[in-house]
Amino acid sequence: MKDNNKLTNTLYVIGIAGIIHFIYYLALDGDWKLIVPFVVLASFAQLVPIVLSGSAAFVGNGIINLFLLIEYGIGASLIAIISGLLTFFVVYSPNKRKINWFRFICNIGMFYISVTISYYATFYIPDPYRILHAILCYTVYELSSVGFNWAIERSLKIPNRRFQFKSFIKLLLPFFLGMTMFLKIIMQQLYFNQLVEIAFAIIILMIINRYTNTLNKQNRLLEESNQRYKSLFEQNPDLVFTLDNEHRLTSANPMLETILGYKESEVLDKPFDQALHILELDRFQEKIMQMQSGIPQHFPLTIYHKNGMLREFDITSGPTIVDNVVVGGYGIAKDRTADKEAERIIHRMAYFDSVTGLPNRAYFYKKLSELIQTAEETGGGFGMLYLDLDQFKNINDTQGHLSGDNLLVQVSRRLLETVQSASFISRLGGDEFTVLLSHVKGPEDCNRVARMIRQALSSPFVLNGQDVYITTSIGISLFPDSGTDSQTLVKNADAAMYKAKDSGGDSYCLYSAELQKAIEDRLTLQTNLRKALEKKEFKLVYQPQLDLNAGAIIGVEALIRWDSPELGEVPPTRFIPEAERCMLIIPIGEWVLREACRQSVEWQKLGYPPISMSVNLSSVQFQGDDIVNTVRTVLYETGLSPRYLELEITEGILLQNTNRTMRILRELKDLGVRISIDDFGIGYSSLSYLKHFPFDTLKIDRSFIQEMMREQKDRLIIGTLIHLAHNLEMKVVAEGVETEEQMESLTSWSCDLAQGYFISRPLSPSHLEEGLWINKSMLA
Ligand code: C2E
Numbered sequence: 001m002k003d004n005n006k007l008t009n010t011l012y013v014i015g016i017a018g019i020i021h022f023i024y025y026l027a028l029d030g031d032w033k034l035i036v037p038f039v040v041l042a043s044f045a046q047l048v049p050i051v052l053s054g055s056a057a058f059v060g061n062g063i064i065n066l067f068l069l070i071e072y073g074i075g076a077s078l079i080a081i082i083s084g085l086l087t088f089f090v091v092y093s094p095n096k097r098k099i100n101w102f103r104f105i106c107n108i109g110m111f112y113i114s115v116t117i118s119y120y121a122t123f124y125i126p127d128p129y130r131i132l133h134a135i136l137c138y139t140v141y142e143l144s145s146v147g148f149n150w151a152i153e154r155s156l157k158i159p160n161r162r163f164q165f166k167s168f169i170k171l172l173l174p175f176f177l178g179m180t181m182f183l184k185i186i187m188q189q190l191y192f193n194q195l196v197e198i199a200f201a202i203i204i205l206m207i208i209n210r211y212t213n214t215l216n217k218q219n220r221l222l223e224e225s226n227q228r229y230k231s232l233f234e235q236n237p238d239l240v241f242t243l244d245n246e247h248r249l250t251s252a253n254p255m256l257e258t259i260l261g262y263k264e265s266e267v268l269d270k271p272f273d274q275a276l277h278i279l280e281l282d283r284f285q286e287k288i289m290q291m292q293s294g295i296p297q298h299f300p301l302t303i304y305h306k307n308g309m310l311r312e313f314d315i316t317s318g319p320t321i322v323d324n325v326v327v328g329g330y331g332i333a334k335d336r337t338a339d340k341e342a343e344r345i346i347h348r349m350a351y352f353d354s355v356t357g358l359p360n361r362a363y364f365y366k367k368l369s370e371l372i373q374t375a376e377e378t379g380g381g382f383g384m385l386y387l388d389l390d391q392f393k394n395i396n397d398t399q400g401h402l403s404g405d406n407l408l409v410q411v412s413r414r415l416l417e418t419v420q421s422a423s424f425i426s427r428l429g430g431d432e433f434t435v436l437l438s439h440v441k442g443p444e445d446c447n448r449v450a451r452m453i454r455q456a457l458s459s460p461f462v463l464n465g466q467d468v469y470i471t472t473s474i475g476i477s478l479f480p481d482s483g484t485d486s487q488t489l490v491k492n493a494d495a496a497m498y499k500a501k502d503s504g505g506d507s508y509c510l511y512s513a514e515l516q517k518a519i520e521d522r523l524t525l526q527t528n529l530r531k532a533l534e535k536k537e538f539k540l541v542y543q544p545q546l547d548l549n550a551g552a553i554i555g556v557e558a559l560i561r562w563d564s565p566e567l568g569e570v571p572p573t574r575f576i577p578e579a580e581r582c583m584l585i586i587p588i589g590e591w592v593l594r595e596a597c598r599q600s601v602e603w604q605k606l607g608y609p610p611i612s613m614s615v616n617l618s619s620v621q622f623q624g625d626d627i628v629n630t631v632r633t634v635l636y637e638t639g640l641s642p643r644y645l646e647l648e649i650t651e652g653i654l655l656q657n658t659n660r661t662m663r664i665l666r667e668l669k670d671l672g673v674r675i676s677i678d679d680f681g682i683g684y685s686s687l688s689y690l691k692h693f694p695f696d697t698l699k700i701d702r703s704f705i706q707e708m709m710r711e712q713k714d715r716l717i718i719g720t721l722i723h724l725a726h727n728l729e730m731k732v733v734a735e736g737v738e739t740e741e742q743m744e745s746l747t748s749w750s751c752d753l754a755q756g757y758f759i760s761r762p763l764s765p766s767h768l769e770e771g772l773w774i775n776k777s778m779l780a
């Protein structure tokens, strides 16, 4: 209601008239003793709603007004009206000091009209009906004024003072009855009658009050539960919505806009599937149907935000039941997008490899268990490929870890491109990958995939702008032939992979019974190897080296022999790789070095001319830092002069961490020992090694020597190698010289030394002493 309109302006003028009437009354008839208590009473009556129910205020005010009106006239009743109103405006105005005087005076105007009407309406009516009339008129006035008051009160934003017609009627009843009784009492002439009536009135008022209080309480409870429901709906941090039986959205809380970007008006009364863009619509509809049949549902659902982004929810829904009939349903959609994202990140971290993005070891084992379970249930089979890159360690060591990682990423990409999408590729760690092939019919399917992988990895990888070639060794196991549980399948695929690697790498191998046998043999070998040192089963034989210029034996190579009581004579080519695998080569190698040095010193002590002692070192002995110390200690303990010791290393050692190897080799050289490169030409020879490493001797592998008489190319290689070695100030030893022809050719090419069966087989110390120094047969 607007403050300034015709009605309010009229009321305002009447209000002014009322005030003038009041002042006139005060000036002429005003009895101050009477006025002061009523001012207090009227003010108190206005304060009553704060502490008591609203009806008490109505009754209180009405009684005072009517009493003053009937007993003392219009002017006197204005005492209660003005003082009561003033209290009301002061108490309920939002800003106590800023009273809206216009409205205040309008109110006085309104009351002025009502008391005037009441007064004149009853003026001509004789007792006792006069009073009843006054009450009636006043009640009619209150009724009409309530609407006005309500508007004012609303504009004053008074808490809990909202007008409600029902409660108003409930208020009116005690008001009307209460006033009737009270006025009836004060009109009684007899004192006793008055007391009886008072007692009666109090009882009636108490009953009424109780009745209205209960009603008010119920109302309040209803209102409160309404508010609670509203809060639950509106303040809910989740999206809450209701649907009718036709799946139309009938309401949605403000979270609709916050979470999905839609205004309520955009979606209301539209079928859910048209209002919102749901990803799994079929599932949603199915769940809604079930919900309509009365079963509450809980399910995940993905809904598009208005801006097109996906949001994931957990929906809890149930039927809305009115009078035992399902009239629709409700849903509470908990936004789980952030949680799901966090879950995905955790899952990714737990199950995926951070370098390649492929599933990791944990995921691999999970998948493997699933495949085993399915295969067991369906009676099917599957295959596993276990890959290990052959040169990864070298690339990682020489080009750095970043390049290594880069290579792994490129390899994983090629694997993904090569292998069918139904397969499961994972990285177990390091340079090991696995491929699980579900639905394989037999070993041939796995072999085919292995061939495809080898083919895919055969083209060069680009690392730091350079082409890098790698190969892979693949072991294959099949369910159920190679194993029926995860551990066995992995173990056997790994064993097959090692087999592939042992045969030179760049190949694949299917796990088989023979392989199993080989593994068992290897295990037996390992077990026996462990005891061999302790039981002194090793011995050394020495193969002489002939100086081709002087025609004299100037050195020997110490070669290990193992005569095992269980296994018989085991060639070093068989047990050394195994000893390297289980690291036993470190104590064995140390024993060889010590024994060879000891023997050399013993010969010298026996008066034989000092000769060079060559000892083979395994690449594994180079992995620790101890080799330099070991050599130093052994030389010290045996008393051999370092210049008589030559250490033979193979090219494989040079492929390991180049800088470290270089450092170790220099430290060894600093001890005064000589270093030779063994089996030159068969490994990953790079002529540049010769330039960078301080070798004293180059041993040409016996395969070249054996072929030299038949192959022109081998002759060329040998000639070139001798020439190159000499240019680099190295001596050359030809290994495996078996014929006179070979020796003559080598002599003619200025090869420095020769070693081979033609000169002598490896000999035990006593045989060597005999042949070399006692009979001097080897010099003949
Ligand atoms: P290697 O260092 O190249 O040793 C030379 C191998 O060639 C020896 O085999 C020797 O018996 C053989 N050989 C010598 N002359 C001829 C010949 O004219 N014709 C043929 N066909 N073969 C000949 P062996 O003793 O079986 O040793 C094989 C390999 O085992 C050695 O190759 C060496 O790499 C390794 N090895 C032997 N003893 C030790 C050792 O104490 N420590 C380490 N780390 N490795 C050893």
Ligand code: MG
Residues within 6 Å of the ligand: 557, 616, 648, 678
């Ligand atoms: Mg050797």
Ligand code: MG
Residues within 6 Å of the ligand: 678, 679, 699, 701, 702, 735
């Ligand atoms: Mg050799």
